[in-house]
Amino acid sequence: MNRLWPYQAFHNQPPQKPFLVTAERCFCYGEAQQRVGQSISWLQQRGVKPGARVLLAMEDDYTTLTLLMALWSLGASALLWDAKAPAWESLEIIESARADLLLLDRSLQQRWQGSRDWQRGAPILWVGHTLPGVSGAEHGYYPAGLEELPVSTIKPTCSADQLAYVIFTSGSTGEVKGVKLTHGALAAHMETLKQQLGYGAESRILNNLAMHHADGIGQGPLVALCTGATLYRPYRFEHHTVKPMLQLIADAQITHMVAVPTMLALFAQLGADQDNVFKTSHFTTLISTGGYLETALWQAFEARFRVQIHNVYGLTETVLGSLYSSPTAGTHKVGTIGQPADCEIEIRRLGEMERVPEGETGELWLKGPHLMDGYLDMPQQTAQVLQGGWLKTGDLVYRDAEGYIVYQGRVKNIIIRGGFNIVPEQISRVLMLHEDLHESVVVGKQDPLWGEVPVAFVLPKPGAEVDAARLAAHCRLHLQDYKVPQAFIVVESFPRGAVGKVQVGKLKAQLKQLEIDVDESGVSSGRRTEERVAEQLLQQAAEVFQLSMESLNLESGDANTPGWDSFSFLNLISAVENRFEIVVDIEDIIRIRNLGQLLEVVEKQLQQRAA
Structure with a gap:
């Protein structure tokens, strides 16, 4: 059996080199290496053995990454889950995943109170914070007592076909599936990303995407582990962090920034007076991933910010990407998903194995070393999409006259x-x-x-x-x-x-x-116009956040409202603008942190219109 360890660059970096920069502090490679070694000892004491399935659901990025490396060093695999997911959905995943151990954020103890019996089954170890003074030692939370443990001297290796992690995805259908990815698939794809996007030891990567998503864990954390790059995750992506995030590109000498199309749209909308933000001597690569990039947005963004976007097409089932519209690789063409890299593609007729003629739309099939190993404990669903070494993507595409691939939509749609x-x-x-x-x-x-x-x-x-x-x-x-x-x-x-x-x-x-x-x-339409403004606003917020009106009040905001994040907040702004036929100024959008502040803006706009 061939052995490999694609993460050796993590161990080889100078101790003082920054590894992960968060809002709280900078974690250097030396202390991260020590934390991984001590975490290996901690996990060994708790019976983690090669082949174990361990579910990780925690909010702290540094803890997630160091525990992930410790698990891999022991030959175990990680099931990555969202610590902010609703209790009912999390409990369904826990029951179906059949994990040997659950490493859960300690905030879940309180948030899941009153839910059905979630403490049966796999043992639970609670994970606390990583900052000095808040380690949770008084309650026994990890990393309590970690500093007293020896740094493991284990020399980690793994096989190419060994399971690295499972990412849960529901796509557009709503059915949650666990995508199994091996160390061999991760290693192969990291080499592709180095070639296509120019990642290396000197890269300084800004990526705030959630780490339980493919692009959140891959384009940043995994790249850092495999190349020795520095990862920046200083802010949770919110409407009011757009300007400081863009400013960070210059302040931290960022070389690579990873974004989804929605983020690019928000940068264009809220990044006033920052048109030159990407024109620094260090910045090289702006990456759009995780969704279809509309041609109009693509053209407008490149024209305004004077930077070319690297548009990446891929699926969770392919680690990250498969096709690249990349300026550095010579495959950049606006409106396309570019051309394949390190994989084969075929465009076939729907429901058939026959290829379509050039220019005709068909279903995209992929073949390469970066494909998933299958869906977790779902053999029938796996057989439907993995056939003869090819992945049936479910995406409709065609090849244009210049050989570029143009995305059309989803087969299931x-x-x-x-x-x-x-x-x-x-x-x-x-x-x-x-x-x-x-x-x-x-x-x-x-x-x-x-x-x-x-x-x-x-x-x-x-x-x-x-x-x-x-x-x-x-x-x-x-x-x-x-x-x-x-x-x-x-x-x-x-x-x-x-x-x-x-x-x-x-x-x-x-x-x-x-x-x-x-x-x-x-x-x-079904819009109601007779209700009082505050009641309408609360009703609109309840619809956007999928909560009951009774659970909301004018103090409800980003700090205390389930489901209130940057995307849902901007959905709320858009909905309010349509309901009241107003336009909320950009400066007001950045300032608003709760429904009371939003109500003030709405009432002011309505008064001005009436006058």
Whole structure:
């Protein structure tokens, strides 16, 4: 069996070199190496052996990374989970994952009180903070007593086919699957990232994406472990941290920044007077990943900030990426996902193994050393997507005349209307060209005559009045008649996941329960205008955060409201702008921290309009 250890660069760095920089402090490689060695001893004392499955759910990045390295050194694997996930969802994962040990953030002890019996099954070890003076020694939380343990002298190795970690993903369907990734897949993909994106020991990487997501753990933590780079995670990404994050690029001499398209949109919206932020002597690489990058945003961002975006296409099932629209690799073309690197691709007809002719849309299949080992304890689902060494991605693409791959949408989202296949993302992109719309998502609705018909959820721009006849006419200019949506449903926000992707499954569920009440213009809205402003605001917040109105008040804010993060907050701002037909100034957006402050802004705008 071939042995390897792709993380040797972590052990070889000078002790004083920065490893991880957070809001609290800078952790150097020397103390991180010592923490890993002592954590190995700590885990050995608690019976962790090669092949063990250990679930990690904690909020502290440094603790997560050092425990991850300790587990790998012992030949164990990690199941990475979100410590902020709802209790019911976390308990379902814990029950299905069949972990041998749970390493849980101590905040969960209180947050999960009152939930069903979650203490049965695997033993639990509680994890505290890492800062001096708050180690939790008085309660026995890790890392209490760690400094008294010897630094392990174990020389870690692993095999290429040994499980490294499992990341849980639900995609757009809502079904949670655990993606198994081996050390061999991670090692192969890290080499690709070095070549495509220029990562190395001198890289200073700014990546604030959640570490239980593929791009959060991969493009930053894993790169640092494999290259000896320095990772910056100083802020949780929020609307009010946009400006300091951009300023950090110059202050910390950042070389690489990793973002999802939603973040790029927020940088463009809130990063006023920071157009030159990427024009430093050190900065080299801006990476967009984790979702489809709209061509309009791509073009506008590059023109304004004068920086080329490296657009990465990949799946959790491929570690991170597979195709790259990369300036440094000569594959940069706006509006495409570029070309494959270190893997093979085929574009096949739906439901068949036959390749499509050049220029025709089909399903993308991938083959390479970076593919997942399968879904955790889900053999049937694994067999559906892994066939003969190829991964069936579920994504629709075509190859343009220059050989670049153009993303079209998801196979599972296809609407079949009277035998005709409709890609809903194509309709959404057409609708985004309309001057009245800020965003649009199209889904299929069951129909007794046609089987399915497209229905468009539309989010208008502030102050815009949606007219279905105009939208339909706009669609007919660019689409065949059978692709024109049957109805346009006005929404004030979209349900989104942790990295800002619209959760299409939730929209489909809403559609099943919704009696579409279309007015004479063909628009479904359902807005209420007779309620008092404060009540409307609380109701809107309850809808965005998916909470009861009774649980909210004007003191509810980012520090005490479940689900209040940067993405959901901006959903709330957008919804409020549409409901009250106002525009919230950028400076107000940055200042607002609770519903009371938002109410003040709304009432002020309404008073000004009335005057």
